[in-house]
Amino acid sequence: MQETILVIGSNGQIGTELVSKLRIIYDDSHVIACDIRRPDYDIKNAAPFEFVNVLEKDVLKNIFQKYKPTQVYLLAALLSATGEQNPKLAWDLNMNGLLNVLDLSLEYKTHKVYWPSSIAVFGPHSPKNHTPQYCVMDPNTVYGISKLAGERWCEYYFQKYGLDVRSIRYPGLISWKAAPGGGTTDYAIHIYHDALKKGSYQSFLSGETELPMMYMDDAIRGTIELMDAPAEQISIRSSYNFTGMSFTPETLAAEIKNHIPDFKLSYTPYDPRQAIASSWPASIDDNYAQKDWNWKPQFDLARMTEDMLNNLKK
Numbered sequence: 001m002q003e004t005i006l007v008i009g010s011n012g013q014i015g016t017e018l019v020s021k022l023r024i025i026y027d028d029s030h031v032i033a034c035d036i037r038r039p040d041y042d043i044k045n046a047a048p049f050e051f052v053n054v055l056e057k058d059v060l061k062n063i064f065q066k067y068k069p070t071q072v073y074l075l076a077a078l079l080s081a082t083g084e085q086n087p088k089l090a091w092d093l094n095m096n097g098l099l100n101v102l103d104l105s106l107e108y109k110t111h112k113v114y115w116p117s118s119i120a121v122f123g124p125h126s127p128k129n130h131t132p133q134y135c136v137m138d139p140n141t142v143y144g145i146s147k148l149a150g151e152r153w154c155e156y157y158f159q160k161y162g163l164d165v166r167s168i169r170y171p172g173l174i175s176w177k178a179a180p181g182g183g184t185t186d187y188a189i190h191i192y193h194d195a196l197k198k199g200s201y202q203s204f205l206s207g208e209t210e211l212p213m214m215y216m217d218d219a220i221r222g223t224i225e226l227m228d229a230p231a232e233q234i235s236i237r238s239s240y241n242f243t244g245m246s247f248t249p250e251t252l253a254a255e256i257k258n259h260i261p262d263f264k265l266s267y268t269p270y271d272p273r274q275a276i277a278s279s280w281p282a283s284i285d286d287n288y289a290q291k292d293w294n295w296k297p298q299f300d301l302a303r304m305t306e307d308m309l310n311n312l313k314k
């Protein structure tokens with residue numbers, strides 16, 4: 001059965017790499033990149049691209065009508081830091097964008113829908129270490145609130161209407177190909193760029209702030225492995241805990257020093273993103289992902305740092 005896949009939010013940090021990977025696996029012309037912004041690459045020669053604002057349901061409906069997608073990935077969202085600067089837009093985009101896609105996926109009998117959640121769904125009263133799949137979740141960012149509500153809607157559309165929606169609670173994602181999207185974990189990307197450019201970095205998170213993280217290669221592979229798993233193996237229809245590693249700015253700097261011995265890490269004065277990071281888990285228990293669809297990360301801090309620096313040097 002020929003797959004036709006819509007990737008909405010294709011220009012973002014995840015979308016850019018997901019589209020490239022899907023176009024290797026499936027026929028180029030059957031992976032349609034959709035975004036509100038024109039992509040950086042030359043769209044005249046690249047595979048299908050559609051301008052889509054996921055809040056314009058009539059425009060979105062025309063895209064579903066045109067392509068009759070068998071799979072839809074909805075990645076468009078405002079992340080934690082930018083969401084706090086524009087709470088109502090973050091809620092509107094993250095929530096109503098999802099509901100538009102869920103409704104149209106039902107209407108057009110899309111086989112599988114993917115929607116990312118985040119470890120931002122946990123809050124100050126969630127267990128801090130090895131945070132379990134089920135626990136108290138009191139997110140205090142609009143981003144986290146919208147992702148927690150979105151998880152409830154995904155499970156509802158599965159249980160009530162049988163829509164095959166799948167989701168992962170991404171940790172902080174680190175990559176070099178596309179710019180990060182305004183998150184709290186973005187320090188772990190900027191540090192590599194500055195280490196090469198300036199030999200130093202001023203972190204907006206304190207040195208001992210431990211957060212769950214993952215290299216983008218692992219995140220993309222895990223996402224596709226989840227989407228390829230047989231439906232009967234999927235026991236979580238809200239969103240799977242998922243992680244690669246945990247580290248602090250200090251341990252990250254120490255690893256960078258193995259490559260750039262004179263690298264200096266310093267800290268900015270208090271930054272609002274510290275409060276967000278402090279409300280999140282330090283580490284995640286992703287035993288359900290391991291059990292249900294055999295999740296295993298392949299990048300640790302050392303291998304990620306080597307790959308990041310080698311690629312950014314090019």
Ligand code: VAH
Nearest residue numbers: 079080118171183184185
């Ligand atoms: C953010 N990168 O910082 C995202 C992610 C867990 C963090 O959700 O908002």
